[in-house]
Amino acid sequence: MLPGLYVHVPFCRSKCPYCGFYSIASSTPVERWLDGLKREILYHKDRFGQFDTLYVGGGTPSFLSTKVLEKVMASLFDHFHLTSNAEITIEANPGDIKPSKATALKMLGFNRVNLGVQSFNDDVLKFLGRKHSAEKAEKAIEYLRSADFKNIGLDFIYGLKAQSMKVWINTLHRALAFQPEHLSCYQLTLEKGTIFDRLSHEGNRVILPEKTAAAHFLATSTFLESKGYSHYEVSNFARDERFEAHHNRKYWQHVPYLGLGPSAHSFDGKKRWWNVRSVKKYGDALKKGQLPIEGSEMLTKEQLHLESLALGFRTRKGVDLEYLTRLPTSKEVLLMLQQRGLLKIDKGRAVPTRRGYLLADSLPLCFST
């Protein structure tokens, strides 16, 4: 498989209380970032062949002006080769999507938009610190459809204390009215350093208790699959196989990817490295002609194996059975997991069931040496 290309845009209108990704709530350093990015692109330009995905994520890429986005895309297209049918995604905030912006994004070459709807309930949106309303999100989707986007992904968050099962299913129901090609439903997790994390430490219940959260997970899967979506990764649903997120799939299958921008991660098949988080350090390093790398690691065979398990058990593709026979207890454990309905064997692969997904993060521990 061809490698993927990622660009991290670390700017947001405001910080959301749950988000742990690197971003700053200001547009002041955009120029510094853009200058760095162009230099970083120049450094890598001749080191790669073709890419078949480009993902502009963040942060909030749609927060950038069309002018800045144009410069970013021009620099990328000038120096990297993307295949003609490449998946080119941008993450967008509903509040940023006006009809003109939707058209501009299409003109810039994007063919997929991942829209951070998060909820169709205004109370929940407020709790999540989002600036847009449910109505605005619906409008944004309409604008994107009008601009001829045929591949739209919607992001949602669930598993919060403030959202009942009824409210959550209602959100999904409203989403389905737009026939989105892709849905990402993320269970709320407490990321270190976020406001939600702090609140939780102060004794406030932010996320649902384990049992209820599990029930919401199973309900989400059952509901969306009944509507024809395939639950192809723990948090992701596609209307059909064509619409599975090609770019993210590279992360899950150890396909190389190049990440540009502050805090972006890259992987070449054996080595993984990641950039510094601060825009200032990022820009300064590149200005001095240095790569803005904060750290790197060479993956040992064992580490690759463990990751393959960790990533594989989170997807419908599952894990090759040969990967599971490394421990003396593997066979017995596999049988036990099948009997308990957590895994099934399909074409030489161990595939998690819906209930198995709930334990996806623990399954590797049963098989890893």
Added chain:
Amino acid sequence: MKQIRNFSIIAHIDHGKSTLADRMIQATGLVETRDFRDQLLDTMDIERERGITIKSQAITLPYVDSEGQEYALNLIDTPGHVDFSYEVSRALASCEGVLLLVDAAQGVEAQTMANLFAAMEHDLEIIPVINKIDLISADIEQTKEQIEMDLGLDSDLAILCSAKEGTGIDDVLAAIVKQIPPPEGNAEDPLKAVIFDAHYDPFRGTIVSCRVFSGSVRPGDTIQLMYNNATYRVEEVGIFRLAREPKKFLSAGEVGYIISGIKTVSDTRIGDTITLKNNPAPEPLPGFKEVKPVVFASIYPVASDEYRSLVDALEKYKLNDASLVYQKDSSAALGLGFRCGFLGLLHLEIVQERLEREFDQSLIMTSPTVQYRFELTNGDEITVDNPIYYPDPVTISKAFEPYIRASIMIPERYMGAVMELCLERRGTNSQFSYPSTGRIEIQFDLPLAEVIYDFYDKLKTVTQGYGSFDYDLLDYRESDLVKLDILLNGEKVDALCQIVFKEGARTRALNACNRLKEEIPRHMFKIAIQGAIGGTIIARATVNAFRKDVTAKCYGGDITRKRKLLEKQKKGKKRMKMVGSVTVPQSAFIAILRSDDK
């Protein structure tokens, strides 16, 4: 014979025994400096790593004194642990003198004294050697005073050296020749040679290390082992240099080896006397006893299809370790395996470690136990070394467990703590003596079962390393015993059951459950751990199930963080065994014996 000296080195661990041996080997020119590697005599990896000697070894050092007289100095290196005290006694019986090594910075320590007594029992000449005089913290005067006061030796005779720096080594060698008497014995008398070690060579069979006390032996002779009257034809005799060096004969006073087509090490007995078939000695040398295992545990292959490979490994291992005994065993929980008997816990650890390292076996070992005796109502008497075979309680009329006489030597200030430890372990019949000012020897009768596993560790903790511990097996004494069953999710796990003293059963059960809770990882489901006597549950603990939440999206390519989390969780989970539907790590089987605080 006048030109032979047979000696051993005794020392507290870390006082520099192996380094001193190395330097003497170098000084006598037996090995070129450039070929030198440290701790020549500790040949096994495990010996080098742990800094202990497991098997006795001998080496003959050529030495020329200042007047040009040539000598053969036979150094017999001995193990340094109570598990092997019989081997040590046989090695010391083969010597006329010892070097008593004392660390100039640490001074005389408890173990030094225990070793000294062993040497004194054999009436050996003792040369005190003060080592590590190069250290800044070395206090030679203080050490000399201790040698005089604590050990009752003439400190003027003490030799100062630094094995590390190589200083004083010549003085040590000179003292060996001057102070240790040459061996006695008549080469014309019937052959008497004591076996102090034997090891297996894949090409030559068993190589017997021995000290000849009288008579002589040469290739072509037919020797007889006096313990079982087996006879063998001698193929080769010789002495130990760095490799074996064949000689025409070995005669009275000499230390060397005999190769005579003995197939396995188990065909020989340490301490046995070798004589000649057609001119036998009237009686063997004194001191022989048959070593019997005192600690028992079962071993199983981690994967049941590796049983065959374990059979092979044990057979090969046994070639070189006569003290290990084993027989087939099977457990409902762990499948086919072996019940093994060991000399002690160090021996058990060594066997386990060597099987894993040298024979590439992946093992589960159950917690060690002692051998119990039961008188049954029908008059039969049975012995049980495996709790699985604990008889039906209604058929037991009397139960017995083995006792030891423990000798613990400590500085006086630790007396309270050690007393408490011994009483807690059901110690009785205490006695005290004061071998020297500030030091105390405590003797206790203790059930062996209370001593296995962590008594020695505990002792070292409460005495901050100053406690030395030695024991002799006493006898079997009547006791009130019960079988403690462990259940995982309602199913009895035979490999986890123990025979325990009734009064402490509840504490033991609770302890075992809590240990298991720590050791057994989370599963897809909740695990109930229960301790039971008969049908009554007396303790329980629970391992919670895995959390059912789909956390941390794998997004933006930061997979490293996720993997690191998993790596942290899976630490030390390599060796697991399925017991019913529960995966139990190897460590759990041993952990149930560990007492509360580590």
